[in-house]
Each structure stands twice: as structure tokens, then as C-alpha cells.
Amino acid sequence: MEGIKDMPTHRAATPRRLLMCPPRHFDVRYSINPWMEPEKPTDTALALLQWEQLSGLFQELGHAVEVIDPLPGVPDMVFAANGATVVDGKVLGARFRHVQRTAEGPAYLQWFIQQGYREVLWPEYVNEGEGDYLTVGRRILAGTGFRTDPRSHAEAQEFFGLPVTGLTLVNPRHYHLDTALAVLSDTEIMYYPAAFSPGSQAVLREMFPDAILASHEDAALFGLNAFSDGLNVLLPQAAQGLQKQLLARGFNPIGVDLTELLKAGGSVKCCTLELRA
Numbered sequence: 488m489e490g491i492k493d494m495p496t497h498r499a500a501t502p503r504r505l506l507m508c509p510p511r512h513f514d515v516r517y518s519i520n521p522w523m524e525p526e527k528p529t530d531t532a533l534a535l536l537q538w539e540q541l542s543g544l545f546q547e548l549g550h551a552v553e554v555i556d557p558l559p560g561v562p563d564m565v566f567a568a569n570g571a572t573v574v575d576g577k578v579l580g581a582r583f584r585h586v587q588r589t590a591e592g593p594a595y596l597q598w599f600i601q602q603g604y605r606e607v608l609w610p611e612y613v614n615e616g617e618g619d620y621l622t623v624g625r626r627i628l629a630g631t632g633f634r635t636d637p638r639s640h641a642e643a644q645e646f647f648g649l650p651v652t653g654l655t656l657v658n659p660r661h662y663h664l665d666t667a668l669a670v671l672s673d674t675e676i677m678y679y680p681a682a683f684s685p686g687s688q689a690v691l692r693e694m695f696p697d698a699i700l701a702s703h704e705d706a707a708l709f710g711l712n713a714f715s716d717g718l719n720v721l722l723p724q725a726a727q728g729l730q731k732q733l734l735a736r737g738f739n740p741i742g743v744d745l746t747e748l749l750k751a752g753g754s755v756k757c758c759t760l761e762l763r764a
């Protein structure tokens with residue numbers, strides 16, 4: 488079995504600080520990704536209930552959850568992961584590709600300023616926060632292809648002073664990096680190879696030869712939109728195959744029902760912005 492002897496036998500959760508935004512104004516009124524079908528009904532109360540269950544679970548697991556108030560008129564603001572990228576207490580603001588989400592960038596940035604964050608950058612180029620920037624140990628993986636401008640990758644590298652590796656997404660159903668790849672620990676990831684260009688697949692194989700590879704079925708169920716604290720991995724309930732793979736590697740997979748939010752193309756990770764001190 489590939490590299491199994493090198494895998495950690497004892498895993499531990501580390502407490503995190505997370506920012507979330509309740510979906511009080513949740514709706515699907517426009518379509519900017521293939522998951523969004525505005526003609527289908529949505530249930531805001533159910534979205535809020537599912538979100539509260541996720542937030543409650545994080546707290547039961549020992550994580551601190553901060554909350555930003557949702558603005559009316561921007562129903563996708565629930566997807567806090569898109570609101571910024573925070574590493575070493577530095578905040579790279581988000582500049583959205585689509586006009587429907589433009590107001591979210593300044594709203595999130597203002598929250599950080601009000602909270603006393605001092606190193607805050609309003610970006611020059613489009614980037615959709617942790618939707619496309621995922622931190623693995625002291626490296627950052629950066630998506631492009633649908634949302635984040637590739638020129639933003641150099642901007643992020645310069646701002647954070649950490650190596651940034653660009654990865655190109657090629658399948659519109661995986662329009663953000665965190666729909667196709669999840670970070671499990673400081674050295675481990677899981678991903679869906681077919682979501683990436685051939686060159687980016689080769690880069691991922693080179694960097695993470697022992698990564699968990701998701702099946703087409705699990706990736707299509709948004710199974711890679713997951714949050715890990717190093718032990719517990721919260722992911723969409725339906726992604727059963729990934730849950731088995733995670734168990735076999737010593738993680739504790741926890742299935743979560745966020746089906747209402749999935750109507751807008753988001754799930755566990757999308758709702759969760761990690762505030763890295």
C-alpha cells in the first residue's frame with residue numbers, strides 16, 4: 488500500500504478559530520455556477536437550521552466560532568470561506584468575480600478591521616478567498632480557472648511570504664479549489680484529479696504522492712468541500728466512499744447535512760473561514 492508506513496498512527500485535533508455567516512437571507516436568485524437553479528424553490532429556514540447544526544458541531548468539537556452579520560441582498564454571503572484568506576494573522580481581502588457578490592468583499596474586510604486586525608490588504612486582483620486559497624502547513628495551494636485571477640497568486644505570495652502553488656481547475660462544477668481538494672493535516676490532502684488540468688494533476692502527484700483520491704461519485708456529491716482539524720473531518724453526509732477512505736487513514740469522518748446550501752453550490756468548507764493566528 489502506497490506510503491502507508493509513513494502515515495501518522497496517532498492523530499490529534501487542534502482547536503481552530505472559525506468565522507461563519509448565518510444564512511438569514513439565503514436564496515438562489517441568480518446562477519453563477521452550475522449548481523444554482525433559480526427556478527427551483529429554496530427554504531431559508533431549513534438552510535439556517537442546517538447551518539446552525541454545523542456551527543453547533545464545530546463548537547462541540549472545541550472550535551471557537553465567530554459570526555459576521557449577513558447583509559440583505561447578498562444571499563451567497565453565507566459562504567464565509569470566500570470572504571478573505573487569513574494566515575499568520577494577516578488578512579488578504581476578497582475581490583469577487585461576479586457583480587452579484589461584489590458587496591461581500593468590503594463587508595468582510597470591514598469586519599476584520601473592526602476586530603482589530605492590522606495587516607489587511609485590499610487586493611488588486613480578483614480572488615475568492617479560501618474558496619481558492621488553501622493552506623497546507625506552511626504552503627498555500629491556489630486555484631484558478633474560473634474565479635481567482637492567476638495574477639492574484641503572486642500577490643498572495645508577496646503578502647503572506649509563503650510559497651504559493653498555482654493549480655488550474657478545468658471542470659465548471661468544481662469552480663473553486665475547495666470543491667475539488669481538501670486539506671486534512673499539515674502534510675495531507677484529498678482531491679479529485681479530473682477537476683484539474685493535466686499539468687496541475689502532475690504537480691499534485693509530485694507534492695502529495697500519498698493523497699486520498701476521491702471518486703467521481705464522491706466529488707460530484709461535493710464530498711471534498713470538507714473541514715479538518717487534524718482528526719475530525721466534517722464533510723457532506725452523502726460522500727460515503729470518502730468517509731470510508733478517511734476512516735482507513737485514521738481520521739474521524741463526520742457526515743453533515745447541508746443539502747439546502749448545496750443548491751447555491753456550497754457546503755461545509757464554503758461556510759467556514761479559518762482565522763489563522
Ligand SMILES: CN(C)C(=N)NCCC[C@H](N)C(=O)O
Nearest residue numbers: 520566568618665751753757
Ligand atoms: C468553496 N467555496 C467557498 C465555495 N464554493 N463557495 C460557495 C460559493 C457559492 C456561490 N453561489 C458562488 O458561486 O460563488
